[in-house]
Amino acid sequence: MKIVNVVGARPNFMKIAPLMRAYKACPRIAPLLVHTGQHYDERMSDLFFRQLGIPEPDVNLEVGSGSHAGQTAAIMRAFEPLLLAHRPDAVLVVGDVNSTLACGLVAVKLGVRLVHVEAGLRSFDRTMPEEINRLVTDSVSDLLFCTEPSGVENLRREGVAPEKIFLVGNVMIDTLLAHRAKAEASRILDDLGIAPGRYAVLTLHRPANVDDPVRWGRILDALQVIQRDLPIIFPVHPRTRKNLGGPSAGRAAAMKNLRLIDPAGYLDFLKLMSSARLVLTDSGGIQEETTVLGVPCLTLRDSTERPITAEVGSNRVVGTDTEKILAAYREVMDGRGRRPQIPPLWDGHAAERIVAVLAERL
Numbered sequence: 001m002k003i004v005n006v007v008g009a010r011p012n013f014m015k016i017a018p019l020m021r022a023y024k025a026c027p028r029i030a031p032l033l034v035h036t037g038q039h040y041d042e043r044m045s046d047l048f049f050r051q052l053g054i055p056e057p058d059v060n061l062e063v064g065s066g067s068h069a070g071q072t073a074a075i076m077r078a079f080e081p082l083l084l085a086h087r088p089d090a091v092l093v094v095g096d097v098n099s100t101l102a103c104g105l106v107a108v109k110l111g112v113r114l115v116h117v118e119a120g121l122r123s124f125d126r127t128m129p130e131e132i133n134r135l136v137t138d139s140v141s142d143l144l145f146c147t148e149p150s151g152v153e154n155l156r157r158e159g160v161a162p163e164k165i166f167l168v169g170n171v172m173i174d175t176l177l178a179h180r181a182k183a184e185a186s187r188i189l190d191d192l193g194i195a196p197g198r199y200a201v202l203t204l205h206r207p208a209n210v211d212d213p214v215r216w217g218r219i220l221d222a223l224q225v226i227q228r229d230l231p232i233i234f235p236v237h238p239r240t241r242k243n244l245g246g247p248s249a250g251r252a253a254a255m256k257n258l259r260l261i262d263p264a265g266y267l268d269f270l271k272l273m274s275s276a277r278l279v280l281t282d283s284g285g286i287q288e289e290t291t292v293l294g295v296p297c298l299t300l301r302d303s304t305e306r307p308i309t310a311e312v313g314s315n316r317v318v319g320t321d322t323e324k325i326l327a328a329y330r331e332v333m334d335g336r337g338r339r340p341q342i343p344p345l346w347d348g349h350a351a352e353r354i355v356a357v358l359a360e361r362l
């Protein structure tokens with residue numbers, strides 16, 4: 001049974017790693033790994049393959065960056081001949097990036113069964129490109145694997161047949177738990193001269209935040225106050241780096257304790273998160289990772305597609321209003337808030353459950 005597995009962008013790599021490992025226990029499945037090349041920088045891609053022990057991709061489509069339509073179309077054009085040549089039994093896509101959508105559409109149009117890992121998440125904000133990618137991919141998938149109960153409920157409400165939906169837990173957390181001990185040995189805190197519990201970590205890359213000068217300005221106003229008390233370590237995504245070259249460059253540079261660093265590798269970033277007093281982010285995956293680490297997370301967005309992280313985990317969805325960010329920051333620093341719990345099935349074995357279902361159903 002041949003399964004083509006697709007990765008494209010940074011958050012896909014930690015999701016595919018445990019699946020590639022779990023396939024080894026199932027000799028009936030012959031996995032092929034395809035990298036679309038959506039992310040291509042050493043620090044956005046290759047480093048993750050090495051640190052997570054992901055096998056070299058069998059094929060790299062090398063599509064690179066572009067507009068949404070341009071990038072999606074380039075992936076589709078490159079992926080179609082590959083599927084025609086290999087004729088797999090299924091295509092497996094993860095997450096919600098343009099590579100997920102593009103390869104999913106190509107698969108179903110060629111009559112190849114589509115498997116979506118991390119299905120059913122909904123922010124209910126259709127201005128987010130990822131929300132469109134999630135809606136379209138789920139609507140054409142044959143097997144849908146969910147990380148949390150909200151995903152199952154969303155899919156049922158949208159009319160997906162219950163026998164296609166599986167609540168299996170979270171492959172990103174499989175990777176976190178498998179690499180926690182190794183990450184402990186990272187020297188990143190020493191290299192940066194910071195002490196555990198005495199700094200915050202910031203990540204920002206969503207177009208709605210970093211491409212909008214008004215929202216970006218409000219976030220910078222909050223950061224200006226926070227960094228006076230707590231140094232902020234800010235690994236900068238390439239998209240954000242471009243923006244920092246613009247009119248806001250001077251403001252960010254003038255904040256003595258806002259420390260811009262290059263995108264961190266997986267192990268360094270895991271160490272940075274797990275020892276932080278607080279994480280501020282607009283990422284999806286980091287809301288989940290901080291939940292498992294029990295580190296307070298302020299999500300600088302108006303919505304989350306991962307509600308369980310705020311219901312039982314350490315996440316607070318605070319938006320981008322300066323005062324709201326600062327109020328939540330003060331609550332965290334005062335130690336207010338409940339003790340976070342780990343969502344059901346986030347136990348490090350999601351990939352094994354997925355492979356067991358694939359072996360039975362395909």
Ligand code: UD1
Pocket residue numbers: 009010011038039040041044045065066096097098099129130205237238239284
């Ligand atoms: C993509 C995903 C987003 C995910 C994020 C994680 C979509 C629609 N978005 O956003 O859901 O959270 O990845 O990082 O798929 N660039 C580089 N080097 C790289 C990759 C990108 O310099 O290796 C620069 C390019 O200038 C590019 C820009 O970053 O134009 C944005 O890259 P793109 O892949 O379009 O989207 P991301 O913002 O990374």
